[in-house]
Amino acid sequence: MAIKKTTLFVVVFIMLQAVLMAKGCCPDGWIGSNCFCYFVNGSSEVEWGDAREMCQAMNADLAVITSETQNDFLYDLINWKMQDSWYGTWIGLERNATDENKFYWVDGTPLAGQYTNWASREPNSNAEKCGLFWGPTASQPNKWNDALCDFSIRVSEGKPKPLVLCQKAAESD
Numbered sequence: 001m002a003i004k005k006t007t008l009f010v011v012v013f014i015m016l017q018a019v020l021m022a023k024g025c026c027p028d029g030w031i032g033s034n035c036f037c038y039f040v041n042g043s044s045e046v047e048w049g050d051a052r053e054m055c056q057a058m059n060a061d062l063a064v065i066t067s068e069t070q071n072d073f074l075y076d077l078i079n080w081k082m083q084d085s086w087y088g089t090w091i092g093l094e095r096n097a098t099d100e101n102k103f104y105w106v107d108g109t110p111l112a113g114q115y116t117n118w119a120s121r122e123p124n125s126n127a128e129k130c131g132l133f134w135g136p137t138a139s140q141p142n143k144w145n146d147a148l149c150d151f152s153i154r155v156s157e158g159k160p161k162p163l164v165l166c167q168k169a170a171e172s173d
């Protein structure tokens with residue numbers, strides 16, 4: 001099993017390097033795929049809003065996930081960059097302020113009718129307004145969860161800070 005996991009990471013690493021070399025239009029430290037560049041930050045802002053501001057300061061935003069292919073690519077990317085030293089990753093999904101039953105991506109797209117990858121029994125609380133992408137240490141890896149936007153409560157309970165996944169359009173060559 002350990003060998004299999006190592007092999008998987010090597011394959012993903014090679015694939016990501018190939019994508020990087022082919023693109024050539026993402027800043028240093030960012031990974032390119034399908035016209036977007038991604039950046040995983042491990043220093044972690046505890047609050048979703050601070051995480052978003054960190055991305056915006058780099059002319060980016062929190063990641064918007066629109067397909068299973070992209071979802072699985074990003075899961076592998078996060079695993080490759082950060083392994084399992086984390087609980088989850090902030091993504092650009094937010095519960096609507098006025099209609100709490102609806103979620104929107106940070107680009108303004110309503111989640112309704114779009115690709116979703118919620119964990120079983122999620123989203124589960126109107127108090128949890130911000131999207132987390134669950135990592136391998138979660139009970140349902142590779143799935144989404146609605147979480148408290150200010151994660152400091154969870155951190156004080158001993159959970160690691162979430163990572164931050166930023167996304168921006170790749171610059172044309």
Ligand SMILES: [Ca+2]
Nearest residue numbers: 124128145146
């Ligand atoms: Ca939840």
